[in-house]
Amino acid sequence: MISESRKTNYIVIEKDKCKACLYCVSVCPREIIGISKEINRFGVNYAELIAEKAFICTGCKACAIMCPDLAITIYHRSSPDDDTTS
Amino acid sequence: MDGFEDMIFGRPEVMEDRPTHFCPGCGHGITQRLIGEVIDELGIQERAVCVASIGCTVTAYAYFKVDGLESAHGRAPAVATAIKRVRPELFPFTLQGDGDLASIGTAEIVHAAARGEKITVIFANNATYGMTGGQLAPTTLIGMYSASTTGGRTVEQSGYPIRMSEMLATLDGPSYITRVSLHNPANVRKARKAIELAFRAQLAGLGLSFVEVLSMCPINWKVEPVKARQWMADNMIPQFPLGEFKCIPEVEALKKAVKG
Amino acid sequence: MPERTLMGGNIAIAEGAILAGCGAYFGYPITPQNDLLEHMAKRMPEEDRIFLQTESELAAINMVYGAAAAGFRSMTSTSSPGFSLQQEGISYMAGSEIPAVIANIMRAGPGLGNIGGAQGDYMQCTRGGGHGDYYLITLAPSSVQDMMDFTMLAFELADKYRNPVLVMADGFLGQVVESVVIRDRVKKLPEKRWAITGAAGRPKNIINSFEMNPMDHPARIKLILQKFERMQRNEVRYEGLNLEDADIVLVAYGSVARSAMTAMQEARLHKIKVGLLRPITVLPFPYQPLSDLAGRGCKFVAAEMSGGQMVEDVRIAVGNRNEVKLVNSWGGVPLTADEIFEAIDLLA
Numbered sequence: 001m002i003s004e005s006r007k008t009n010y011i012v013i014e015k016d017k018c019k020a021c022l023y024c025v026s027v028c029p030r031e032i033i034g035i036s037k038e039i040n041r042f043g044v045n046y047a048e049l050i051a052e053k054a055f056i057c058t059g060c061k062a063c064a065i066m067c068p069d070l071a072i073t074i075y076h077r078s079s080p081d082d083d084t085t086s
Numbered sequence: 087m088d089g090f091e092d093m094i095f096g097r098p099e100v101m102e103d104r105p106t107h108f109c110p111g112c113g114h115g116i117t118q119r120l121i122g123e124v125i126d127e128l129g130i131q132e133r134a135v136c137v138a139s140i141g142c143t144v145t146a147y148a149y150f151k152v153d154g155l156e157s158a159h160g161r162a163p164a165v166a167t168a169i170k171r172v173r174p175e176l177f178p179f180t181l182q183g184d185g186d187l188a189s190i191g192t193a194e195i196v197h198a199a200a201r202g203e204k205i206t207v208i209f210a211n212n213a214t215y216g217m218t219g220g221q222l223a224p225t226t227l228i229g230m231y232s233a234s235t236t237g238g239r240t241v242e243q244s245g246y247p248i249r250m251s252e253m254l255a256t257l258d259g260p261s262y263i264t265r266v267s268l269h270n271p272a273n274v275r276k277a278r279k280a281i282e283l284a285f286r287a288q289l290a291g292l293g294l295s296f297v298e299v300l301s302m303c304p305i306n307w308k309v310e311p312v313k314a315r316q317w318m319a320d321n322m323i324p325q326f327p328l329g330e331f332k333c334i335p336e337v338e339a340l341k342k343a344v345k346g
Numbered sequence: 347m348p349e350r351t352l353m354g355g356n357i358a359i360a361e362g363a364i365l366a367g368c369g370a371y372f373g374y375p376i377t378p379q380n381d382l383l384e385h386m387a388k389r390m391p392e393e394d395r396i397f398l399q400t401e402s403e404l405a406a407i408n409m410v411y412g413a414a415a416a417g418f419r420s421m422t423s424t425s426s427p428g429f430s431l432q433q434e435g436i437s438y439m440a441g442s443e444i445p446a447v448i449a450n451i452m453r454a455g456p457g458l459g460n461i462g463g464a465q466g467d468y469m470q471c472t473r474g475g476g477h478g479d480y481y482l483i484t485l486a487p488s489s490v491q492d493m494m495d496f497t498m499l500a501f502e503l504a505d506k507y508r509n510p511v512l513v514m515a516d517g518f519l520g521q522v523v524e525s526v527v528i529r530d531r532v533k534k535l536p537e538k539r540w541a542i543t544g545a546a547g548r549p550k551n552i553i554n555s556f557e558m559n560p561m562d563h564p565a566r567i568k569l570i571l572q573k574f575e576r577m578q579r580n581e582v583r584y585e586g587l588n589l590e591d592a593d594i595v596l597v598a599y600g601s602v603a604r605s606a607m608t609a610m611q612e613a614r615l616h617k618i619k620v621g622l623l624r625p626i627t628v629l630p631f632p633y634q635p636l637s638d639l640a641g642r643g644c645k646f647v648a649a650e651m652s653g654g655q656m657v658e659d660v661r662i663a664v665g666n667r668n669e670v671k672l673v674n675s676w677g678g679v680p681l682t683a684d685e686i687f688e689a690i691d692l693l694a
Contacts (some may be wrong), residue, residue, distance in 0.1 A: 017106075065274045068113065068119075161404065
C-alpha cells in the first residue's frame with residue numbers, strides 16, 4: 001500500500017496554449033490551480049499551478065479532462081521504495 | 087530524484103501539437119481531444135479519415151495526424167458514405183455542428199442513418215451558429231438570444247428546437263445513438279466512453295453510430311466559460327436529455343470492451 | 347474484329363464509364379436520364395463496383411467527391427434541374443482539385459421546364475456554373491459512339507487535370523439508338539498519391555479548397571487559372587466538314603450537329619458552299635479555327651436548341667468582321683434540318 005506522502009502527482013500547464021477559460025480552476029477539488037498575474041501571447045492571464053499547493057494534487061485529472069486546449073499534462077512520480085504491487 | 091515518472095494524462099499521440107483556433111471554453115476542443123484519445127486507444131490512426139464540415143469544425147483535419155478532407159455544409163455524411171463504400175477498410179468519422187447537421191444537412195444525415203451506413207457521426211450541439219456569429223440554429227432554445235432573434239427565439243417566428251438523437255432513433259439503420267454533455271468532468275468521461283463505443287460499433291461493421299455532444303459556446307451564449315457549464319446544465323439538458331436512444335444488442339455486447 | 351452492337355445514348359455513357367474503369371457511380375432519378383441510372387444499378391454490382399441511388403442530386407455530387415477523394419474514378423449523371431443542384435459540389439471539387447465526371451443530359455429549362463432535350467445549359471457548363479474561378483472541360487457528344495467515347499475521354503482528362511469534366515448531351519441524344527463499336531477496357535489507371543487511403547507509412551493527405559490564412563488563397567486560384575490556360579492550349583477538339591471551300595460555316599454541337607449535317611448536304615445540292623464546324627469541346631471552345639475562317643471571309647450560322655448561348659462564343663471568335671446568324675429552337679423542341687437550311691438560304 002503506497003502511502004499518500006510518497007506519491008507525487010503534478011500538473012504542467014503550457015501557458016501559451018491556455019486561453020484562460022478557467023475550467024481547470026473551477027473543477028480542481030483541491031483548488032491548486034490559480035490565475036497568473038502575467039499574460040501570455042494570447043494576452044490573457046493564463047491558468048497556473050499554485051506552487052505552494054502543488055504537492056496536494058491527487059492526480060484526479062479533472063483539470064486536464066476539462067481543458068479544451070490540451071494545455072495540461074499530468075505526471076505521477078513514485079519513489080523507488082514504494083511497494084508497487086498494490 | 088530517483089523514482090519512476092509516468093505521464094498519466096497528455097496529448098493523444100494522434101493529435102498535432104498545436105494551439106487550437108477555438109474560443110476560450112469551446113466544447114469543440116474537448117470533443118476533438120476525446121476523439122483523439124479513442125483513435126489512440128483503438129489503434130486506428132492509419133485508417134481513420136476525418137471528414138470536416140462547415141462551422142467551427144471546418145479545420146478539424148488540422149488537429150489529427152490522419153487523412154482528412156473538407157465537406158460542403160451538411161454533406162459530410164454523404165462524403166463519409168462514399169469513402170466507406172469504396173474503401174471499407176478505412177474509418178471515416180464526421181464532426182458536425184448543429185447548423186451543419188440539423189439544418190442544411192438533415193437530408194444527408196437522415197438518409198445515411200436510414201441506409202445504415204457504416205460511419206460514425208459526432209454531432210456537436212451548442213444551440214447556435216458559432217462560426218458566423220451566433221445566429222439562430224435549429225437547436226436554439228425558446229427564449230434564447232441569437233444574433234438573428236435578438237429578442238429571444240419565439241415559437242411564432244421560429245418554431246421549436248429539433249431533438250436530432252430522438253428523431254434518428256426512430257430509424258432502423260443506426261446501431262447506436264446517444265446524447266452526452268461536456269459540462270463537468272464526470273460527463274466528459276461519459277462522453278469519452280460514448281465516443282469509444284460509437285467507434286467500436288463502426289469497427290464491428292455495424293450501422294451508423296451517432297453521438298450528440300452538448301457543447302459549450304460561451305461567446306455566443308454570452309456567458310463566461312465557467313458560467314457556461316452551469317448554463318448548459320440549467321438550459322440545454324432539460325431540452326436535450328442525456329442518455330441512449332438506440333443501442334442494438336451487438337453494440338450492448340461491445341460495452342464491456344470500453345475503457346473507463 | 348471489334349465488337350459492334352446497338353445501344354441507346356444514355357446506355358453508351360454508362361458502358362463507356364465502365365470501360366474507363368469508373369469505380370463508383372452515384373445518381374438520382376431525373377428524366378431524361380433514368381435509364382442511365384437504372385443501367386448502372388444493374389451493371390456496377392456485376393462489375394464489383396460501387397453503385398448507390400442517393401437521396402438527392404446534392405448527396406450524389408458529394409458522394410462523387412468522397413469516392414474521388416478516396417482515389418476512385420467516380421461519376422454521376424443528371425439532367426438540368428439536378429445539374430443546378432450539383433453546382434456547389436462541382437465548385438468544391440474544382441477548388442479541391444478532385445477529378446470526376448458529370449454527365450448532364452440537358453432538358454429544357456428554366457425551372458421545372460420540359461423533359462424534351464435542349465441545349466440551354468451551355469452557359470452554365472462553360473462559364474463555371476457554380477461559384478468562384480474555375481473552368482470545366484466540357485465535351486459535347488453528337489452520336490451514341492461519341493457518348494461512349496467522350497465519357498472515356500472525360501475520365502482521362504479529369505485525371506490529367508485533377509478537375510471535374512462535363513459530358514454535355516441532350517435528352518434526344520440520350521434516347522437515340524445507334525450502332526456502336528465497344529471500345530477496349532482501360533487496363534491501367536493512374537496512380538493518385540494525393541488520395542485519401544489512410545495515412546499508413548506516409549504523412550497525412552488533406553483535401554480542401556480553403557486556406558486558414560486568407561493570404562494563401564490567391565496562390566491556389568493561380569493554379570486553377572494556369573490549368574485553364576493549359577486546357578485552352580492542349581485540349582481544343584472539333585470536327586470540320588467541307589470547310590476547305592465553304593462560304594457559309596455552320597456551327598453546331600450535340601444532336602443539332604446531326605440536323606446541321608443534313609442541312610449542309612441539302613445546301614450543297616443547291617450549290618451553296620456550306621461547311622460544318624462541330625465543336626467537340628465547347629470548353630475550351632475552338633475560337634481559333636473559327637477566327638481563321640472569318641479571316642477568309644466566311645459567314646456563320648450558329649444553330650442550337652437554346653435562346654442563343656453558343657452563338658456568343660462564335661461572335662467572340664468572329665468579332666464584327668462577318669455576319670453571324672443564329673437559328674434556334676427552345677423549350678424542349680428539336681431544331682430541324684429544314685429550319686437550319688432556311689437560315690442558310692437567307693444568308694446565301
